[in-house]
Amino acid sequence: MAACPDVALASALALFAQEDWYACHDALEELWQESPESRRRPLHTLVQVAVAMVHWQQGNRRGATLLWGEAVARLSHCRDELDGVDLVHLNEQGRRWLRFLQASPGGTVPPPPRLCRPAGSEPRKAD
Template identity: 80%
Template sequence: MAARPDPALASALALFAQEDWYACHDALEVLWQESLEPRRRPLQALVQIAVAMVHWQQGNRRGTTLLWGEAVARLARCREELDGVDLGYLHEQGRHWLRFLQDPPGGAAPPPPRCKAD
């Protein structure tokens, strides 16, 4: 049975689901700064995803690509889940975003990332 997220993480994940990327980044960054491994790495990846999406909203394709690249690399070294969040699913979404971002512009962007619970 998957663990339930702590209240602060649940609030950050609600912001993630609402695509309120800037507020999500702020909430996740506090959690990341206060955490130790093994939680620290996946929290940092979530921060990077939120920042990548802020860059995307601002039209900064290069910044989006860099942050998604860092998040995907970090998620590749994470456990399967974080408080019930399926990190493998996020990793796969990130790989789709990177393929899109690294191709010549013109195609439709993937859907915004989602945190799927196990």
């Protein structure tokens, strides 16, 4: 993952990578509420993904399905990336989770969502 120039976002993304979904949700929600309009949609989407995973961990399949559905819908309208996060890849993972959650229980659980750099992008160098 590329170095993120926004320290607060980098911290939230680290929580995402650690699968600390609840803490990640809190950190992202604060960023989302304080962000300019151009960053609100992708940040809100990341909040929804984290909350979907909280619901999943708590055994709330319906809540996870609803939040993944909202996240996938939002991701379809997001730019390709947010500070080095590949939103297209996250959308693919979200669609996989949504198919799983909408199917009858008993299928193979998808891996937890992972954030990555867009294909072909170079890591950002620290100044």
